[in-house]
Amino acid sequence: MKYELVAGFETHVELSTNTKIFCSCTTAFGGEPNTHCCPVCIGLPGTLPKLNEKVVEYAIMAGLATNCEIAEIAKMDRKNYCYPDLPKAYQISQYDKPLCEHGYIQLSNGRRIRILRIHIEEDAGKLIHNHGDTYVDYNRGGVPLIEIVTEPDFRSIDEAKEYVERLQQIMRYIGVSDCRMQEGSMRCDVNISVRPEGSEKLGTRTEIKNMNSITNIAKAMEYEYERQCDLIESGGAVVQETLRYDDATGTTSSMRSKEDAHDYRYFREPDLVTINVPRERVREIEARLPELPEQKYQRYTEEYEIPEKDAALLTKYRSISEYFDKAIEGLKSPKTASNFIIGQIFRRLETEADKEAFDVKTTAEQLNEMCKLLEGGKLKNNLAKKTLEQMLDTGKPVTEFISESDMAGLDDATLTEYCQNAINAMPAAVADYKNGKEKALMAVLGNVMKQSRGRADAGAVTKKLKELIG
Amino acid sequence: MVTREDIENIALLSKLFVDEKDLDSLTEEMQKIVSFADTINNVEVKTGEFDNINNLSNAFRADEVKPSLPSTEILKNAPEQAEDHFLVRKRA
Numbered sequence: 149m150k151y152e153l154v155a156g157f158e159t160h161v162e163l164s165t166n167t168k169i170f171c172s173c174t175t176a177f178g179g180e181p182n183t184h185c186c187p188v189c190i191g192l193p194g195t196l197p198k199l200n201e202k203v204v205e206y207a208i209m210a211g212l213a214t215n216c217e218i219a220e221i222a223k224m225d226r227k228n229y230c231y232p233d234l235p236k237a238y239q240i241s242q243y244d245k246p247l248c249e250h251g252y253i254q255l256s257n258g259r260r261i262r263i264l265r266i267h268i269e270e271d272a273g274k275l276i277h278n279h280g281d282t283y284v285d286y287n288r289g290g291v292p293l294i295e296i297v298t299e300p301d302f303r304s305i306d307e308a309k310e311y312v313e314r315l316q317q318i319m320r321y322i323g324v325s326d327c328r329m330q331e332g333s334m335r336c337d338v339n340i341s342v343r344p345e346g347s348e349k350l351g352t353r354t355e356i357k358n359m360n361s362i363t364n365i366a367k368a369m370e371y372e373y374e375r376q377c378d379l380i381e382s383g384g385a386v387v388q389e390t391l392r393y394d395d396a397t398g399t400t401s402s403m404r405s406k407e408d409a410h411d412y413r414y415f416r417e418p419d420l421v422t423i424n425v426p427r428e429r430v431r432e433i434e435a436r437l438p439e440l441p442e443q444k445y446q447r448y449t450e451e452y453e454i455p456e457k458d459a460a461l462l463t464k465y466r467s468i469s470e471y472f473d474k475a476i477e478g479l480k481s482p483k484t485a486s487n488f489i490i491g492q493i494f495r496r497l498e499t500e501a502d503k504e505a506f507d508v509k510t511t512a513e514q515l516n517e518m519c520k521l522l523e524g525g526k527l528k529n530n531l532a533k534k535t536l537e538q539m540l541d542t543g544k545p546v547t548e549f550i551s552e553s554d555m556a557g558l559d560d561a562t563l564t565e566y567c568q569n570a571i572n573a574m575p576a577a578v579a580d581y582k583n584g585k586e587k588a589l590m591a592v593l594g595n596v597m598k599q600s601r602g603r604a605d606a607g608a609v610t611k612k613l614k615e616l617i618g
Numbered sequence: 619m620v621t622r623e624d625i626e627n628i629a630l631l632s633k634l635f636v637d638e639k640d641l642d643s644l645t646e647e648m649q650k651i652v653s654f655a656d657t658i659n660n661v662e663v664k665t666g667e668f669d670n671i672n673n674l675s676n677a678f679r680a681d682e683v684k685p686s687l688p689s690t691e692i693l694k695n696a697p698e699q700a701e702d703h704f705l706v707r708k709r710a
Contacts (some may be wrong), residue, residue: 165681172684181702182689190692201678230633232706280708283700286692411631422675 151342151377154350155308155369156300157261159315160293161325162271162333163206169270169292170197170240177331181285189270189290191236196419199224203292204247204423206324207268208433210294211248213318213440214263218430222247224268224417232284233272241269241295243414247423253318254442255310262299269293294324300339300350305369312336312362317441321466329360336365341386342376351376352386356400359393368393372400444469452482458490467506474512475519484519492536509543510536518546526550530602558604563596566604567612570595578617589613620649 168175171188188195211218225243246267252260273289275282296315302308316327316334327334336359341351356372359365371393376386391400439447441463448459463469472489476482493510497503518536521527527535527550538549558566570592571578580588589610596609625644629636636644686692689702698705 166683167679167681172679172682173686174683180689182692182704183702184686185689185692186686192695198677198679200681202681204678228631230631232704276703281700282706282708283703284706285703411627413631421677424675 149381150345151373151380152345152347153303153305153369153373154300154341154343154353155302156339157296157298157302157308157311158337158339159296159312160271160335160337161210161296161315161319161327163203163292163294164323164325164333165200165202165206165292167200167202168290169200169203169268170290173290175291177333179287181283182287184287185289189235190286191234197240197417199420199423200292203268204425205433206292207247207266207294208425208430209322209437210296210319210324211251211266212430212434212437213322214248214251214253214266214296214315216248216251216263216266218425219245219247219249220425220427221245222423222425224420224423225414226417227269227412227414229412231272232282233275233289235273235286235289239270239272240417240420242267247425253311253314255307255314257307259301259303259307261301261307261311264297264299266294266296269295300341300353305366305373308338308369309362309366312365314441317464321438321441323438329362332360335360338365338369340369340372340376342373342380351380352388354386354389354391354400356391356393357403360395364393364395367398368400371398375400438466441466441469448482448486452476452486454483454486458486461490461494462486465504465506467504471506471508471512471515475515477516479516479519480523484522485515488515488519488532488536492533492540496540508540510539514539514545521546521550525605528602528605530597558600558608562600563604563608563612564616566596566599567609567616569599571613571616581617620645620652624648 162175165175167173168184168189171186173184173186173189176184188197208218222242222245224240226238227241227243228238230237246265248266249264251263251266253263254260269292271288271291271293273284273286275284277283298311302311319325319327319334325333329335338356338359339353340356341353343349343351354372354376356368359368372391379386390403392403393400444463445459448454448462449456454462461468462472468489472482472485475485475489479485493508494503496508497506515536518527518532518539522529522532527546531550535546535549538544539546542548574592574595577588577591581592592613593606593609596613597604597606622641622645625636625641625648628648693699693702693704696704698707
């Protein structure tokens with residue numbers, strides 16, 4: 149039998165605020181153990197949390213960017229569980245009144261992944277296990293998180309991969325998180341089940357935790373899908389449980405059984421007051437949102453007629469799209485700039501990190517200047533590539549690499565002279581052309597271009613040659 | 619109704635050891651506490667959602683970093699510590 153995969157995501161994203169969610173300690177990554185802590189974030193009795201305004205703002209931005217409704221009234225709740233990573237033995241989170249609900253992210257295959265909710269909460273401390281003992285560092289404890297929960301809308305691993313990439317891209321565009329999976333500032337848990345193809349009923353699901361890259365998410369899902377299919381095929385049943393993905397073996401293993409399934413005993417956090425979000429506040433935040441990757445993609449493909457593949461590359465990181473937007477100001481054909489960026493500039497940016505940083509010597513304004521000269525015919529097409537290479541090597545403007553005579557092109561007398569030389573030098577090609585072989589003229593044109601060291605305009609040369617050959 | 623199983627479950631979640639012989643009396647006591655809370659639940663509220671007594675909302679803090687405490691202060695009350703970390707021993 150064929151089985152369909154059904155999956156949903158819970159993604160934790162660390163917000164890039166300066167301070168923690170309920171106290172003024174820094175959120176800086178790393179640091180000596182237990183040096184980014186205060187009585188509030190280590191949960192000493194008698195301390196009072198106070199909500200960071202920026203956390204609410206960032207969560208609303210994330211909600212708006214993923215098409216969510218923003219709640220008018222939200223509140224914080226306590227989620228109780230006893231584990232050393234939580235000094236208070238509860239996490240302050242949101243239960244039944246999250247800040248954002250009912251959004252979606254659109255995938256390239258046209259399907260929408262519905263977002264059930266986005267809520268704010270505090271991160272837990274870091275545990276280091278050593279020979280059965282546990283060392284606890286609370287630097288990360290209290291760092292603000294948003295948890296983005298989807299409906300079980302995924303039907304393939306490719307959809308899951310694209311979703312994580314899109315989410316990362318959106319959060320980085322709006323600047324609320326750097327979403328670095330390796331550093332743990334973005335963490336995904338996947339709920340996964342299988343069902344016979346055509347069936348509407350959801351199968352029993354398992355939850356996979358502990359995946360720190362998109363590659364691992366895909367591998368873990370693949371493994372878990374196969375495992376569940378095999379289990380059912382061999383007459384067994386899937387047990388609802390939490391699994392840990394082990395990168396080294398490429399397998400999943402049980403983290404805790406259902407027996408100690410958590411009863412979090414959620415109740416309202418009495419130390420924090422209601423969050424009220426006036427509609428004008430939402431509008432004000434919405435107005436400040438930058439253009440999102442999806443919108444940029446549309447503008448590039450529809451208005452500028454840039455191929456979809458290229459548009460995807462240009463919008464992958466905000467840094468690239470901003471560079472591109474500046475480089476095309478006032479250009480007749482933005483595609484010219486796009487080709488230079490994707491062709492020559494990308495070749496110099498080897499890794500994804502390089503592309504994201506987009507640290508190139510030639511500024512967007514300099515590329516813009518060059519493209520304008522090209523469009524105006526002052527810089528010849530065949531010289532453009534070489535000139536851009538020189539610009540990229542040195543960071544100098546285009547005017548450094550083209551002489552005034554280049555800028556002016558060739559005068560008519562010189563052009564005539566070059567053309568006559570070529571005709572004299574290539575009698576066979578000229579004869580062929582005269583006998584109706586249009587293409588033979590290309591060879592003669594090549595000769596002229598060579599004489600002019602590329603400065604001649606191909607159109608002007610062709611016209612002149614035809615004139616002279618008669 | 620509070621049952622003996624509820625008490626066992628609460629004890630488990632709270633990491634408390636409860637003696638078998640105390641279960642009945644604890645169940646009875648817990649039932650009384652829950653009944654007391656039910657009194658509040660039974661109050662009819664007419665004016666929408668009851669929030670907090672001062673009707674406060676949006677008590678926010680600006681996102682400005684203030685110095686944290688040195689780890690020596692943070693670890694002062696730790697039952698055990700090692701290498702600037704809180705140390706949680708494996709239970710025997």
